[in-house]
Amino acid sequence: MxxxxxxxxxxxxxxxxxxxxxxxxxxxxxxxxxxxxxxxKTFTHLATFIELLGLNHYMVIFGFFMSFDEVPPTSDENVTVTETQFNNIPVRVYVPKRKSEALRRGLFYIHGGGWCLGSAALRHYDLLSRWTAERLDAVVISTK
Known part of the structure; x- marks a missing residue:
């Protein structure tokens, strides 16, 4: 005992x-x-361990883990969300549904990740872009 x-x-x-x-x-x-x-911390240690075993590169493994947090481009009652490409670069466009009397402002959102990790489809980036489009009454373009 x-x-x-x-x-x-x-x-x-x-x-x-x-x-x-x-x-x-x-x-x-x-x-x-x-x-x-x-x-x-757990995913970081797991990715490091898998790389030490020689199975795959750290960033590929971490990107795989992050892909489970991605959401589809679904519109709601406040914001219309579409996926498109600008000059072969995939982006998500968030347009508020309320009517605007004047021209809307535009915001180009480039998330962090060093061009090797993450995308506009991640849940937190999607929520931030929706919130920004609705609150500012602006069109938000988020890089994917």
Missing amino acids: GRKSLYLLIAGVFVAYYIYIPLPDNVEEPGRIMWMNTYM
Whole structure:
């Protein structure tokens, strides 16, 4: 019984060490930030391990993991979303549905990722583009 308790304690300490990150006191949702950090850290370590085994390149593996977070271009009651190409570059266009009296502003959104990771289809980039198009009453073009 004592040996199992010791192993459980050691495993608990390692899990707590892996999950915990020190955060400032004024953070609204520290548990959510810790969860996202653990999520990203796990995929980073897994991609590094797979690359060390020689199975594939780190960025290819990480891109594969990120592809599970992509959403289709669906329109809603506030924004029309279409996929198209500008000079053979795939983009998503977000157009607000409310009527505009004057010409709309346009916003060209280039997400981070160093041209090797991520796309406009990622859930967070899609939500940001929808929110921006609706709030600013602007056409948002997001690179894919």
